[in-house]
Amino acid sequence: MRLRHKPWAEEFIASHPDIVVPNPEEQKGKWNEVFNNDNPLHIEVGTGKGQFITGMALANPEINYIGIELFDSVIVKAVEKVQAAGQPANLRLLKVNGADLEEFFGKTDVDCVYLNFSDPWPKTRHAKRRLTHEGFLKIYENILPDHGEIHFKTDNRGLFEYSLVSMSQYGMKLEYVSLDLHVEMPEDNIMTEYEEKFSAKGQPIYRVEAQFQLPEEK
Ligand SMILES: C[S@@+](CC[C@H](N)C(=O)[O-])C[C@H]1O[C@@H](n2cnc3c(N)ncnc32)[C@H](O)[C@@H]1O
Numbered sequence: 782m783r784l785r786h787k788p789w790a791e792e793f794i795a796s797h798p799d800i801v802v803p804n805p806e807e808q809k810g811k812w813n814e815v816f817n818n819d820n821p822l823h824i825e826v827g828t829g830k831g832q833f834i835t836g837m838a839l840a841n842p843e844i845n846y847i848g849i850e851l852f853d854s855v856i857v858k859a860v861e862k863v864q865a866a867g868q869p870a871n872l873r874l875l876k877v878n879g880a881d882l883e884e885f886f887g888k889t890d891v892d893c894v895y896l897n898f899s900d901p902w903p904k905t906r907h908a909k910r911r912l913t914h915e916g917f918l919k920i921y922e923n924i925l926p927d928h929g930e931i932h933f934k935t936d937n938r939g940l941f942e943y944s945l946v947s948m949s950q951y952g953m954k955l956e957y958v959s960l961d962l963h964v965e966m967p968e969d970n971i972m973t974e975y976e977e978k979f980s981a982k983g984q985p986i987y988r989v990e991a992q993f994q995l996p997e998e999k
Contacts, residue, residue: 787857794856794857794860800868802847808885820845822846824846824847824886830862831862848873889924903939913944913947918951928992933988936987941987941989948991952994955991
């Protein structure tokens, strides 16, 4: 998702350090200081305009949430969403690349990783950029505890099939695989912007929860 270039975006982000955490590498291993509690931390990589992560934070005040987004112009929209929701105390944003997560989170800092409607990168030569490529799975494994989980939703059948294979080949246990999530919409499902858009067009939403396994369990 690319929005029109906004030259003031960087300044806007810097002026909201209470929402977009500045110098996140300094929080590695001590995110509890940011939230003033030891509650579990869930992150969404590729948070876009922030609808999902904001909804999750409002629905689950006993969990801390961080939305991670690469682009200035997009995270500005997420900041506005967080403000409109009354700036929940259990929610922050990071303007960083998901490929660099290990710079900001140590082993077990994060309790769950959400990937929602990740960019599909359909060309084979771009496969390494897919957020479910084994290179990214390794990164998530390094910031999650043993048996940590990734919850993944997408409208893109090709990316979903690729991801099931990638996760399975990595030795992850696949649970709650759905080929049409909205047929029996889980009560606690929080819709993302893309989910609303694609489901309104009648497209099925695919979902899986994948759990990392210990070497002896693979
Ligand atoms: C297709 S949008 C989906 C947004 C939102 N999750 C939703 O479901 O509505 C994917 C988002 O992921 C972001 N993104 C892609 N690769 C990323 C990366 N490596 N690190 C952080 N964000 C990334 C993009 O900038 C874009 O905003």
